[in-house]
Amino acid sequence: MSQKQRPVKVGFLVPDDSWSSTVISPAEIFHGVGLKSGMFQSQGYRGFETTFLRCSRHKVSGFSGLPLETRYFADDSVADRQFDVILVPSVWNLSLENLRQSREALAWLAEQHDQGAIVAGLVNGVFYLAEAGLLDDREATIHWASVNIFRQRYPRVKVRPQIQTVEADRILTTSTTPATFDVALMLIQRFMGDRAAEQASLYFRIRDQDAPLPEFLEPASKDPLVDAARDILRMNYGDAELCLQKLARDLNVTPRTLSRRFVSATGISPIQYLIRQRLEVARKLLQSTDLQIQLIAEQAGFGSATVFCRSFRQAFSATPKSYRLQTRGGSGRPDRHHMMPTDGLD
Numbered sequence: 001m002s003q004k005q006r007p008v009k010v011g012f013l014v015p016d017d018s019w020s021s022t023v024i025s026p027a028e029i030f031h032g033v034g035l036k037s038g039m040f041q042s043q044g045y046r047g048f049e050t051t052f053l054r055c056s057r058h059k060v061s062g063f064s065g066l067p068l069e070t071r072y073f074a075d076d077s078v079a080d081r082q083f084d085v086i087l088v089p090s091v092w093n094l095s096l097e098n099l100r101q102s103r104e105a106l107a108w109l110a111e112q113h114d115q116g117a118i119v120a121g122l123v124n125g126v127f128y129l130a131e132a133g134l135l136d137d138r139e140a141t142i143h144w145a146s147v148n149i150f151r152q153r154y155p156r157v158k159v160r161p162q163i164q165t166v167e168a169d170r171i172l173t174t175s176t177t178p179a180t181f182d183v184a185l186m187l188i189q190r191f192m193g194d195r196a197a198e199q200a201s202l203y204f205r206i207r208d209q210d211a212p213l214p215e216f217l218e219p220a221s222k223d224p225l226v227d228a229a230r231d232i233l234r235m236n237y238g239d240a241e242l243c244l245q246k247l248a249r250d251l252n253v254t255p256r257t258l259s260r261r262f263v264s265a266t267g268i269s270p271i272q273y274l275i276r277q278r279l280e281v282a283r284k285l286l287q288s289t290d291l292q293i294q295l296i297a298e299q300a301g302f303g304s305a306t307v308f309c310r311s312f313r314q315a316f317s318a319t320p321k322s323y324r325l326q327t328r329g330g331s332g333r334p335d336r337h338h339m340m341p342t343d344g345l346d
Helices: 021-035 096-101 103-114 123-131 144-153 179-192 194-203 224-235 244-250 255-266 270-288 293-299 305-316 320-327
Strands: 006-014 045-054 085-088 118-121 165-168 171-174
Touching (some): 006 179, 103 123, 118 179, 165 179, 270 293
Parallel strands (some): 006 045
């Protein structure tokens, strides 16, 4: 393993009476990615390291009786560990007493988030995130049967139950059990990139090949000018004439001011952000259509196929043609059997 690579550290904070599928399903996907780490890696990460934690000293099990070996979150062996991701699974017959008994663990959860961890609440596991104060003044989703009590207890949370998955400021919430699989893909995508997420989706048969990958929504920045600029860039990526000067003029600021504040908030320039949007559109067109490269370049807003191909290769380490073949089974059309796992496959 390269010294620059390490596993993504994932913790499950498991309450008693948890819905076991919201623990086991993502955990098995992460474990499978680890076993196939040669397929699923990025410059910084290779595979996943999963730890099962509990909120109290008492042992926990799934509501169906399925036992799960966990460690107390404050045990010396894990107390000082910083996780990249912490998931709180769904719970059967969640009680407010259960939430009160978990306050120390939830304070630890909030600290983990403050230190950079992505935190996910699955179905009514969202209650634990809200109880920890992580969802105040943020958007979140929740299972439809819990909406009324959730709104009553957490009036500062902006609840959007009609959406399956909501992400804001490194916090993920889901309203359905199937969305648990989307969270797993989104985390693979976040740490290992689009290619790894697509391979995982195909390999583990998580979703139909024609279906788009779930994506992290961009959290709002603290600068309304930057948020407005990103909205314009996302909506107008196909405008080949779009440039920094035009964008600044539309926003009534100087190009220098816009560029400085954009870089400060996002780490990249407005034009780099625009190119990323165009490449993402092109990538999806390569995966889901049979359009010629020239047409894809035009639809994505690139001035020419040459510029598009050069930018695509720099971003994805593959030509558009080879990328299409790799992600669509080598035939130019979706292959339903491509990347199916088999027993003994190395």
